[in-house]
Amino acid sequence: MAVALQVLRHLARAPSGPLLWGGPLARLASSMALAEQARQLFESTVGAVLPGPMLQRALSLDPDSGELKVRDRSFQLRQNLYLVGFGKAVLGMAAAAEELLGQHLVQGVISVPKGIRAAMEHAGKQEMLLKPHSRIQVFEGAEDNLPDRDALRAALAIRQLAEGLTADDLLLVLISGGGSALLPAPIPPVTLEEKQMLTKLLAARGATIQELNTIRKALSQLKGGGLAQAAYPAQVVSLILSDVVGDPVEVIASGPTVASIHSVQDCLHILSRYGLRAALPRSVKTVLARADSDPHGPHTCGHVLNVILGSNALALAEAQKQAEALGYRAVVLSTAIQGDVKSVAQFYGLLARVAGARLALPGAGASVEEDERLCELAADLQLPDLQLKEALEAVVGAWGPVCLLAGGEPTVQLQGSGRGGRNQELALRVGVELGQWPLRTVDVLFLSGGTDGQDGPTEAAGAWVRPELTSQAAAEGLDVATFLAHNDSHTFFSHFQGGAQLLHTGLTGTNVMDAHFLFLHPQ
Ligand SMILES: Nc1ncnc2c1ncn2[C@@H]1O[C@H](COP(=O)(O)OP(=O)(O)OP(=O)(O)O)[C@@H](O)[C@H]1O
Ligand SMILES: O=C(O)[C@H](O)CO
Structure with a gap:
């Protein structure tokens, strides 16, 4: 400093220099209203950073051989491609993926914000919508960016799809901001309502997204690498649109395909910092107490390729x-x-x-x-x-x-x-x-x-x-x-x-x- x-x-x-301002472009600039x-x-x-162009930049498919290239990695497609996704930008990402890979896609499930299809339709944004007989099932939920029953149903369908995959399969995971609220699968006995309440309190007290998502990961079946673990032994490619400063893949949408490195102590510190430790529900204490002996260990994510598609x-x-x-x-x-x-x-x-x-x-x-x-x-x-x-x-x-x-x-x-x-x-x-x-x-x-x-x-x-x-x-x-x-x-x-x-x-x-x-x- x-x-x-x-x-x-x-x-x-x-010292002041010559006045260079005044060229044709500059005159154009001054003639347009500043607000406009x-x-x-x-x-x-x-x-x-619209989903379509970004996805097209990252993926290329050889139509003859069925070879899919994601940046510098190649994957062979042979009726083995599955897709899941969750986040505010995922409808458009899925539409772009369907356009590019549609004939190879066996099945997909995405969780997107409530009302987004109607909003895109209303705005005439056809490129953000799936095809009429799409193989991708859409769940809308998480009104006001809070996990709800609809998002929970979506998360369970995503988990089911992932768990059914084999070593021959490739799972494309589309991830964007808002994904945490759209993929709630609390570890029992924590209930959706308890998780919702804790998330709301932490956010309202000014917890950072890193802090918030550390807690979310500790209480979730799918976050913090849980989704990658569910999909194992299939190969997993996550295409990520970053809404977090510095693009940390472990934080965006709570890193469902990135092994969590946080300990229970980290969670307890965060909960104490925001005055929530004393009043924790018993279920949360139970899950945290179990967590250290049952982490989503780093060994579970060797089959994953995480790719940042776009950022601030x-x-x-x-x-x-x-x-x-x-x-x-x-x-x-x-x-x-x-x-x-x-x-x-x-x-x-x-x-x-x-x-x-x-x-x-x-x-x-x-x-x-x-x-x-x-x-x-x-x-x-x-x-x-x-x-x-x-x-x-x-x-x-x-x-x-x-x-x-x-x-x-x-x-x-x-x-x-x-x-x-x-x-x-x-x-x-x-x-x-x-x-x-x-x-x-x-x-x-x-x-x-x-x-x-x-x-x-x-x-x-x-x-x-x-x-x-x-x-x-x-x-x-x-x-x-x-x-x-x-x-x-x-x-x-x-x-x-x-x-x-x-x-x-x-x-x-x-x-x-x-x-x-x-x-x-x-x-
Ligand atoms: N009345 C308010 N005045 C100012 N900020 C508010 C108010 N109500 C909510 N917020 C802030 O809005 C944010 C939530 O907004 P939003 O639903 O757009 O989520 P987001 O953080 O943008 O989510 P994402 O990162 O998933 O895009 C929180 O940071 C919250 O503090
Ligand atoms: O969903 C989330 O966790 C936030 O939007 C950060 O990615």
């Missing part, structure tokens, strides 16, 4: 290209944004201030205290891949509009009972921050959206804000602080400006966490 601070000071003293550009960029981001980084790389095509100097700040939504919002607020001041006055910039505070905020967030120095250098060298791109998944600690999601809450908080540092000569817009198109249990994907948010809201009789105190960001944005700042995409059929864009446009 000391290095970044030095660079910040150096940049602040840098933000919306378009979000669409491009999502478009880069891939999506942001496309967004960067598109932003540059619109005339922006674009930098990917980080694809690992995590941490409490309040800290993340403070970081973006001050980043806009520091970067905006440099853009407005390349030779002057923000104060040393602001530079120092920004570095402190960045350090507190502990983002392993943060490109702060590069981003601020790019701002000074841009002499024109800048777009800073980031992705990840901040955490919201729910205190109120309002309606919202982490993207809308982040946008609202950033809006408040931006209002504290108005920059008269730079237009600023911040957008946060969930790439799955559904932010928390709301119909919006996210929202965008500008520095005028707090004052405009007050003029409409809306007190931002009150909405934030109740985690009621969706209600706020539904009223504010008649809902114009909500980002609506509908379910996108993919899921690679959230995207954050900070636009700084000199006037």
